[in-house]
Structure formats: C-alpha cells, structure tokens
Amino acid sequence: MKILELKNVQKIFYTKTQETTAVENLSFEVQNGEFVALLGPSGCGKTTILSLIAGLLEPTKGEISVHQNAIGYMLQRDQLFPFRTIRRNILLGLEIQHKLTPDNVENAYNLLHKYGLWEYVNSYPNALSGGMRQRVALIRTLATNPELLLLDEPFSALDFQTRLSVCDDVYDIIKKEHKTALLVTHDISEALSMADRIIVLTKRPAKVLTIWESNLKDIPTPLGRRESPLFGKDFELLHGYLRGGVV
Amino acid sequence: MKEMLSKEHVHFLNSQKRRKVFVLLAQIGTLVVVLALWELLAQTGVIDAFITSCPSKIWATFVELIGNGTLLHHAWVSTWETVVGFAIGTILGYAIAVVLWWNNFLKDVFEPYIVVLNSLPKIALGPIIIIWAGTGKASIITMAVLISVVITTITILNGFCNTDGEKILLLRSMRASRFQIFTKLVAPSNVPTLMATLKINVGMAWIGSIMGEYLVSKEGLGYLLVYGSQVFRLDLVMTCTIVLCALAGVMYAVVALLEKIVVKRF
Known part of the structure; x- marks a missing residue:
C-alpha cells in the first residue's frame, strides 16, 4: 500500500534579488512498512522535501499525497523543551492535538518502559545524555501514533560512538513499532545501514538521480549491515553516484 | 552529605x-x-555640614521623622505609586508585546513608533501629563507607567522573536495553532526574559514615581526631597535619599527572590 507519493513536485523560493529552485520535477513513492532514505549532497534541498511532505511548505507545482495528520517529524536536534519533564515532553504532541486520552497516554508510557527510559519520567531533559534525549524525541514522535516518520538527519548532532548505538536503537524501535520511515541524510553509511531503499538525489535543485534497492535488507541491525562485506562495495557505488551528481 | x-x-x-x-x-x-x-x-x-549634612544629623532627622510619622507616610505614598506603576507598566508592556508578536503586520507598522518613544525622554511629557491626568497621583502613576512600558514591550518582544525556530517548526509539524505555539513554547521559554524585565522595571518605576512627584505632588519622598532642597535642609534631603535607596533595594531583592524561585526550570 502506498503511504506517500510525490508527483512532479517543484519548489521555488523567492527573495528580493533572486529565485532559487530547491526541488525540481521530483517524483517518488514510499510503501507502507518501508524504510526509505533520501540521500543527497549537503544543501541539495532535502530538508525542503521533508517540509513539503509535512505540510510546512506549499509546493510551487506538483502533487503530494499523504495523510498529513499522521506524520511524525523528527528533527536534527532532539528539541526537547527544557522546562518540561520527560513525561510532559513525550505527551506534547498528544496535548497539541487534543488527544490526551487514557489509552494514548498509556501507550506513550509503555514506550518509555519498553525502551528503558521510564526511570527518567519525572526528570528534566538536561539530566539525560545526548543519545537518551534522541530516544525520548523518537518516543515523543511515536506517541501520536503516526503512520509515517520523517527523520531529518536525526543523528547528526551526536558524536560518532553515540551515533552508532542510537542509530541501532532508533532503527530497532521503528521496526518493532512497524512504522514507515523516510530518512533524509547526506551520510552514505547512515543511509546504507538503515534503509531498505535509497533514493539518491542530485545537487540543488533536487531531482531523483537513481533509486537503489539495498542488498543488505536481510541483516537485522544497522551495525550488522556496517560490518557486512557488501557494505564497502555498495558504499563505493553510491559514492560514485553522488560524485557524478555533484559534477 | x-x-x-x-x-x-x-x-x-x-x-x-x-x-x-x-x-x-x-x-x-x-x-x-x-x-x-x-x-x-x-x-x-x-x-560644611550645612551643605553636605553628616551621618549623625541624618540619623537624628531619621529618628525625628519616624517619630512623628512623616517619613512613613511619605515613604508609603511613594512605594504605593511605584508598585502600581510597576504593575501596570509590566502588564501593559507584556500585553502589547504579545499583540505585536501575534501580528507581524502590526509589528512592522508600530516598530518605528516604539523606537522613537523609547528614545524620547519621558520627562518631556510632564506638562502634557499634568494637563491630561491632573496634579494628583494619576499623573505620577502615568509617569511611572510610561517609563516602564516601552522598555518592557521592546525587551519582551525581542525575547518572543528569538524563540528557537526549530522548536516552533516541531510544534508546527504537530499541527499546533499560533495560540498553542504561544502558550506551550513562546511564553514559558521567555519566563527568564520576563524576570529580567521585572528587575529593570523596579528601577524604571522608581524613576517614574520620583520624577512624577518632582513635577506635581504634595506628598511622597520625591516631594520631600524637593521641599528639603528648597528650604535648604540637606539633612532632610540626605535622609530621604537613603530611605529611597533602601526601599528600591528591598523591592529589587523581592523581585530577585521571585526570579530565583521561578527561573530554576526555564
């Protein structure tokens, strides 16, 4: 089942002195349950694409079909509110959408229990490490029970060691909760270690350069994929595509 | 431990x-x-102690004025005017900041006026205030409000506009309304700004009320100061000044304590 479809999407930004085409004639789709990565060079308009999907921006041309009320958006930094406890942070989305029913709250609490963060429920975010904060941010995103998760380089603010383990955790949580995810990244290894399918984008204006079906789908963890002998070869290939796209 | x-x-x-x-x-x-x-x-x-006064004389004046109730009466009048001016100025300034944050068009329209009002020495409005608000407490409180309201609006609005854009984006992705963005994020994350403004306003309100009393009043510490200087009783002037220092200090300490209690989490 298709959960997201973009058809010939174009986005142009206007300023006083110039117009910039951020996205040009972009089409792709995401199936239910898939983990898809959008891989492109820095500044190619990846974040713009997520903003378009989330409905934060209107496309200049083209069509986007998605359930916008069922989207969970995870940003580069955790963006936990420092003046709210972890409990009130994870309930933020439900609060905003007036969906604070006992069932939904229970569900959010269960996620905290399940992923080992319950002991911090009454703590403030500054008591948590970067990795834990990012996991709380994911639980906050999942609490509203979205159909589609948008992940905007969610690990880029973490140091390398933490990034590897949080990447594993986040992947694990997303798979266990049977969520569809669209990850945006410029990091080839991150895309390879998580995605079932990688959509390689050109530099700005972003277009689809090629779509890469992962050879590593059967390996259950991102870390496992990184250790696979195929990983290096695929990395080289994708790197070639990206370099070709840059020139 | x-x-x-x-x-x-x-x-x-x-x-x-x-x-x-x-x-x-x-x-x-x-x-x-x-x-x-x-x-x-x-x-x-x-x-010359006639011109400079001295601590022993100040103390004697202080004891005398406390004894006959004069000082308490005047100090009370000034404090009351200051607190009322402080409260109205802060609340009004905050309300204006909310409106201007809410509506970008209004903000763009009114920004130059606010800048001009901020640079204007409010004492220059004295004659107008006297004519419009009379020669009583209303004038003094108006002066205290005028002095604190503009700076409150500017500081608070600046805080509102500097709210983390990424966090606003997060709320928007959750489909939050502008009202929710304000109540869930902008207002709470600017509690420290509000507290800093309160501290500034303690000083502003005192300037306003004393200046107002210079202009119009028949009572209050500002009145007593002017009276003292006109009859050349420097003991009285010095005593009033010191009492004023103490009152302003106490009011500042109260606000600082409030800040300490409130700001812990923000």
Whole structure:
C-alpha cells in the first residue's frame, strides 16, 4: 500500500534579488512498512522535501499525497523543551492535538518502559545524555501514533560512538513499532545501514538521480549491515553516484 | 552529605567560603569608612555640614521623622505609586508585546513608533501629563507607567522573536495553532526574559514615581526631597535619599527572590 507519493513536485523560493529552485520535477513513492532514505549532497534541498511532505511548505507545482495528520517529524536536534519533564515532553504532541486520552497516554508510557527510559519520567531533559534525549524525541514522535516518520538527519548532532548505538536503537524501535520511515541524510553509511531503499538525489535543485534497492535488507541491525562485506562495495557505488551528481 | 569529601575538596570549599566572608567584610568596611570619614570631616569643619549634612544629623532627622510619622507616610505614598506603576507598566508592556508578536503586520507598522518613544525622554511629557491626568497621583502613576512600558514591550518582544525556530517548526509539524505555539513554547521559554524585565522595571518605576512627584505632588519622598532642597535642609534631603535607596533595594531583592524561585526550570 502506498503511504506517500510525490508527483512532479517543484519548489521555488523567492527573495528580493533572486529565485532559487530547491526541488525540481521530483517524483517518488514510499510503501507502507518501508524504510526509505533520501540521500543527497549537503544543501541539495532535502530538508525542503521533508517540509513539503509535512505540510510546512506549499509546493510551487506538483502533487503530494499523504495523510498529513499522521506524520511524525523528527528533527536534527532532539528539541526537547527544557522546562518540561520527560513525561510532559513525550505527551506534547498528544496535548497539541487534543488527544490526551487514557489509552494514548498509556501507550506513550509503555514506550518509555519498553525502551528503558521510564526511570527518567519525572526528570528534566538536561539530566539525560545526548543519545537518551534522541530516544525520548523518537518516543515523543511515536506517541501520536503516526503512520509515517520523517527523520531529518536525526543523528547528526551526536558524536560518532553515540551515533552508532542510537542509530541501532532508533532503527530497532521503528521496526518493532512497524512504522514507515523516510530518512533524509547526506551520510552514505547512515543511509546504507538503515534503509531498505535509497533514493539518491542530485545537487540543488533536487531531482531523483537513481533509486537503489539495498542488498543488505536481510541483516537485522544497522551495525550488522556496517560490518557486512557488501557494505564497502555498495558504499563505493553510491559514492560514485553522488560524485557524478555533484559534477 | 553522606559521602566523605576529600581533603582537597574540603580545602577548596573552605577557601570559597573564606572569599565570600572577605567580600562581605569589605562591603561593610567600605560603608563604615565612608560614613566615619564623612562624620569626621564634618565635625572638624573641613566640609560644611550645612551643605553636605553628616551621618549623625541624618540619623537624628531619621529618628525625628519616624517619630512623628512623616517619613512613613511619605515613604508609603511613594512605594504605593511605584508598585502600581510597576504593575501596570509590566502588564501593559507584556500585553502589547504579545499583540505585536501575534501580528507581524502590526509589528512592522508600530516598530518605528516604539523606537522613537523609547528614545524620547519621558520627562518631556510632564506638562502634557499634568494637563491630561491632573496634579494628583494619576499623573505620577502615568509617569511611572510610561517609563516602564516601552522598555518592557521592546525587551519582551525581542525575547518572543528569538524563540528557537526549530522548536516552533516541531510544534508546527504537530499541527499546533499560533495560540498553542504561544502558550506551550513562546511564553514559558521567555519566563527568564520576563524576570529580567521585572528587575529593570523596579528601577524604571522608581524613576517614574520620583520624577512624577518632582513635577506635581504634595506628598511622597520625591516631594520631600524637593521641599528639603528648597528650604535648604540637606539633612532632610540626605535622609530621604537613603530611605529611597533602601526601599528600591528591598523591592529589587523581592523581585530577585521571585526570579530565583521561578527561573530554576526555564
């Protein structure tokens, strides 16, 4: 089942002195349950694409079909509110959408229990490490029970060691909760270690350069994929595509 | 504390404590030396106590004015005017900031006016205020409000506009309304800004009320100051000044305490 479809999407930004085409004639789709990565060079308009999907921006041309009320958006930094406890942070989305029913709250609490963060429920975010904060941010995103998760380089603010383990955790949580995810990244290894399918984008204006079906789908963890002998070869290939796209 | 502190840690804590005590002693010492020198120079006739007054005379005036109730009455009048001006100025300034944050068009329209009003010395409005609000307390409070309201609006609005854009994006991705963005994020994350503004406004409101009393009043510390200088009773002027210092200090301390309690989490 298709959960997201973009058809010939174009986005142009206007300023006083110039117009910039951020996205040009972009089409792709995401199936239910898939983990898809959008891989492109820095500044190619990846974040713009997520903003378009989330409905934060209107496309200049083209069509986007998605359930916008069922989207969970995870940003580069955790963006936990420092003046709210972890409990009130994870309930933020439900609060905003007036969906604070006992069932939904229970569900959010269960996620905290399940992923080992319950002991911090009454703590403030500054008591948590970067990795834990990012996991709380994911639980906050999942609490509203979205159909589609948008992940905007969610690990880029973490140091390398933490990034590897949080990447594993986040992947694990997303798979266990049977969520569809669209990850945006410029990091080839991150895309390879998580995605079932990688959509390689050109530099700005972003277009689809090629779509890469992962050879590593059967390996259950991102870390496992990184250790696979195929990983290096695929990395080289994708790197070639990206370099070709840059020139 | 249950755990044993290391010797070096204890040493560190002690030296910190000692430094604090020294600072306090030096602060008290400065005051004592200044007062003693002032008194000594006045007694020996090096300076003219008629013009400069001196601590012993100030104390005598203070005791006399407390005794006959004059000082308490005037201090109470000024404090009341200041607190009312402070409250109205802060609330009004905050409300205006909310409206301007809410509506970008209004913000763009009114920005230059606010800048001009901020640069304008409010005392220049004195004559207009007297004519419009009369020669009573209303004028004084209006002056206190005028002095604090513009700076409140500017500071708070600046805080509102500097709210983390990424966090706003997060709320928007959750489909939050502008009202929700304000109540869930903008207002709480600007509590520290509000507290800082309160501290500034303590000073502003006192300036306003004393200046207002200079202009129109028949009572209050500002009135007493002007009266004292007109009849050349420097003892009275100095006493009022010191009482004013103490009142402003106490009001500031109350706000600082409030800040300490409230800001912990923000």
